[in-house]
Amino acid sequence: MKSEAKGLNRLFHASKYSWQGLMAGLKSEAALRQEIAALALLLPVIFWLDISAAERSMLLLSTLLVLIVELLNTAVETVVDRIGDDYHELSGKAKDLASAAVLITLFGAGAIWLMILW
Template sequence: MDKIVNSFKYASRGILYVYKTQRNFRIQLLILLLAILIGLLLNISSAHWVMLLIVSCLVLTLEIINTAVENIVDMITDEYHESAEKAKDAAAGAVLLASFFSVAIGSIIFLSYIF
């Protein structure tokens, strides 16, 4: 049982670290809260809630992974290295791509209730 409790403790500590250190993560959380508010106001369907929460979770999860990649690369080398730059850029690109699709999906969902 202690291993399970410790697993949750370590995972929570990681999420809190990302929250405290990554401005984009905090912005993404605010956008999620705004999306939840809009979803409540528009009374969106259960299926639309599921879609909205999946894409939001994807963005937040990728931001956490991006932070992990950046920290690992920074730990390995302080000097510029093209491979390090590519790793960081690829991780950031994953967040950006998921964010674009998240906005697109959210827009499609919300606009279908407005118009």
């Protein structure tokens, strides 16, 4: 499934596929919608706070990292579900590990917010 597109054409196609992935995630994943809503609420706070540019960057990046890991979690779940509906211990383990990555990222983002706001 390798694309033959080159240069700006490749960039256009890659951007289109990325947008399609984001829209698919928004359509199918309530957690992603909730995290984007949280980002929408937190984004003005990030720029309202009287903090350094480095702290502002940490708040923004930690929040975006939650979205990134949630998208990767959704990708893992989608691939596992594509393989089959039958329960398999390794399929469950893959999904649990991806979910754990989201949880750890949420804890990390929360810790960063607490440290900077405190």
